Amino acid sequence: MVKAYTQEHVYKHPWERVTSASWRKFTDPENKRILSHILDVDTLNHRLDPLSGNLYTTRAITVHAPGPWFLRRILGQDICHCVESAVVDPRSRSMQVTTRNVSLERFVEVEERSWYEPHREEPERWTVCRQETSIRIKPLSALASMAEKVEQRCAERFLQNSAKGREVMERICKYLESEANGISL
Amino acid sequence: MGGMKKEKSSSTSTSPCAHLRSDYQRCFNRWYSEKFLKGEWEKEECVSEWDKYRACLAQHLKDDHLIRLLQPESHSDISVNDSQ
Numbered sequence: 003m004v005k006a007y008t009q010e011h012v013y014k015h016p017w018e019r020v021t022s023a024s025w026r027k028f029t030d031p032e033n034k035r036i037l038s039h040i041l042d043v044d045t046l047n048h049r050l051d052p053l054s055g056n057l058y059t060t061r062a063i064t065v066h067a068p069g070p071w072f073l074r075r076i077l078g079q080d081i082c083h084c085v086e087s088a089v090v091d092p093r094s095r096s097m098q099v100t101t102r103n104v105s106l107e108r109f110v111e112v113e114e115r116s117w118y119e120p121h122r123e124e125p126e127r128w129t130v131c132r133q134e135t136s137i138r139i140k141p142l143s144a145l146a147s148m149a150e151k152v153e154q155r156c157a158e159r160f161l162q163n164s165a166k167g168r169e170v171m172e173r174i175c176k177y178l179e180s181e182a183n184g185i186s187l
Numbered sequence: 188m189g190g191m192k193k194e195k196s197s198s199t200s201t202s203p204c205a206h207l208r209s210d211y212q213r214c215f216n217r218w219y220s221e222k223f224l225k226g227e228w229e230k231e232e233c234v235s236e237w238d239k240y241r242a243c244l245a246q247h248l249k250d251d252h253l254i255r256l257l258q259p260e261s262h263s264d265i266s267v268n269d270s271q
Contacts, residue, residue, distance in 0.1 A: 022220045029212050044201050044208065044244060045215075047258040048237070055228040057219075062253045083250050092224060104252040178220075 006136040007161065011168055013129045015175040017095045017120045019182075020129040023174035024097070024118065028063065033170045039066050039163060041081065057090040063101065082106055095120050111138040112160070135160050204243035211236040 013020045027033065028043040040063060047060035063084040086101040097118040103111065114135045121128035137160070201208070214233035222232065241258060248254050 018220070018224045022216070022224070025212075025216055025219060029209075042201050044204070044248075044253075045211065045237075045240075046244070046253060046256045048215075050223075050228055050231055052229050055226070057223060057228070060256050062248075062250075062256070083253060085252070085256060090223075092226065092228065105250070 004136055004138045006134065009133045009135075009164060011131045011133075012121060013131065013171065013175060014127065015129060015179065016127055017097075017118060017125075017129045019175050019178050020131070020171070021090065021097045021118055022178055023171050024099070026174050027167060027170055030174065033174075036166050036170055037163075039159075040064070041066050046085075055092050057088075057092070059086075059088045061086045061088075084112075095125075109140055111140070112136070114160070114164075133164060135164075201244060201247050203247050204240060207236070207240040207243050211240040 015023075028037065028040050034040075042062070042064040044062045045059060046062055047058075049058045050056075051058070063086055065082045065084060066080065082103055083105045084101050084103050086099060088097065088099045090097045099116045099118075101112075101114045112135070114133065116131060116133045118129055118131050120126070121130050211233060214236045218232045222228075241260070244257055245254075245260070248257060
């Protein structure tokens with residue numbers, strides 16, 4: 003069983019500002035209240051390719067995902083570790099971020115891919131973010147009857163969280179904009 | 188109704204590194220906006236912030252998957268293969 007969702011959002015901010023905001027999304031303390039499902043974000047690896055200018059990073063994201071009681075019982079935990087890999091190509095102005103769960107992968111695989119690119123019509127002013135989420139529940143016979151429910155819950159949570167994520171991104175972009183305009187701290 | 192559950196004990200596994208983490212993130216965010224996006228990508232920055240933070244993670248990360256992904260200590264990046 004695989005479910006896939008595609009979302010698209012246009013930020014009315016230039017690519018440079020939007021990608022700067024994306025680094026701050028999970029780490030600025032003022033977003034903790036809205037993104038309360040994110041417990042910890044740690045950078046595990048970063049590399050800058052001096053020739054191409056590409057930046058590669060790997061981060062660990064610890065998510066609090068409380069499910070219904072039966073899920074917690076099966077899984078034995080309600081936190082989930084995800085790994086996020088990002089590539090930023092500053093020459094072509096593109097950023098790609100892939101997030102995947104590394105815990106509970108025996109039961110469920112969630113992968114989210116996001117692309118940030120300049121908007122086709124307003125490349126200097128706007129940025130498009132495309133997001134593809136796929137959720138695959140592993141075919142475990144014991145879980146078969148619950149799988150549908152789990153998948154549904156998982157999907158709902160993802161969609162809710164990406165709406166919250168956009169809200170936070172918009173706010174950071176505004177903040178960075180006012181900072182750039184000299185109305186700084 | 189079962190005993191008291193420890194609420195978020197496992198969630199703050201890397202919190203001893205929180206201070207070093209925010210130093211690193213602050214440095215990274217500034218570098219990203221002010222240098223990297225302006226085409227200054229020849230030189231790595233925030234090296235000392237990263238080294239301290241990484242060392243702390245090496246001590247406190249519990250999850251096997253994550254430990255494997257942590258950057259090795261020796262920073263000998265042989266990315267340029269100048270074979271001639």
